[in-house]
Amino acid sequence: MKRSLLVPSLLALVALAGCGQEQASKSGKLQVAASFYPLAHFAEQIGGEHVQVTQVLPGGVEPHDYEPSPGDLRAISDAKAFLFNGGIDPWGDRLRADMEKNGVIVVEMAEHVDVLQNTAHEHEEEEHGEDGAEHEEEHDHGPFDPHFWMDPLSAKKEVIAIRDALMTADAAHAEEYRRNADIYLEKLNALDRQYREGLASCAIKEIIVSHDAFRYLANRYGFSTLPINGVDQEEQSARAIAELISVAKEKHIRTVFFETTASPKLSETIAEEAGAQTQVLHTIHGLTTEEGRSGETYLSLMERNLVHLRSAMQCQ
Ligand SMILES: [Zn+2]
Known part of the structure; x- marks a missing residue:
């Protein structure tokens, strides 16, 4: 229409x-x-x-x-x-x-x-088979x-x-x-070399991110992401959030990422519940006016992301 x-x-x-x-x-x-x-x-x-x-x-x-x-x-x-x-x-x-x-x-x-095809939520739908229809609607994003x-x-x-x-x-x-x-x-x-070397030896191989924007990065450098929201920023159910909190505790995840163009509230809640801290992981969808003014670029933000990832994943 x-x-x-x-x-x-x-x-x-x-x-x-x-x-x-x-x-x-x-x-x-x-x-x-x-x-x-x-x-x-x-x-x-x-x-x-x-x-x-x-x-x-x-x-x-x-x-x-x-x-x-x-x-x-x-x-x-x-x-x-x-x-x-x-x-x-x-x-x-x-x-x-x-x-x-x-x-x-x-x-x-x-x-x-x-x-990469959009399959991030498939196993979750399997897990909650009974309300599968509802989930399908929630996760109606592109192919x-x-x-x-x-x-x-x-x-x-x-x-x-x-x-x-x-x-x-x-x-x-x-x-x-x-x-x-x-x-x-x-x-x-x-930049690829920096990531390869920087993420070669890390104690933690899973990170919690605010929306499902990091799968290409994670696939390339051998870690995985637990997104709070989906590929198109669609929100997860309260049950999925509760699961995320218990996974964070179980895997000793100490950092929950949030992004600059969306509310950090959910990341803060999960971090608080799991005894973790919050940190920025930039999706580089766009630069804010301040970022533009202060000379940030794709490369500078990717380099800062690497610093934050190395800290969250406890890399040597
Ligand atoms: Zn996105």
């Missing part, structure tokens, strides 16, 4: 794009639109001075279930390339056909990474986990896909895009 609202407004915007185009050619830069922070940031790293990136979602908002406003979409109506994640930003899927018809290069990250960027090696695949899109959209600067991408890919390799 949202489709019928969005598509005509995009068509109207494309028709109006004439006034925007003048501005675009004035700046002389390749106009790139990106759904939310990590994609916009990667595009900026690759594009450098030749690219102007417009991030559709404002920094501090939760991308799950976000619907862009007409103003958000107007800002991207003269983009030559459009980057979206898949799964977390279904509105990107709805814009895709129209954009491609208008010659825009569209890249969906889900088509370039190895996706796959969209948090690819949290794994540095999946992030590399995104960077390569974005690089290729920029090289196609603006062949005149292709070699610079390739060079910039190589530099950033090397930084992601270094």
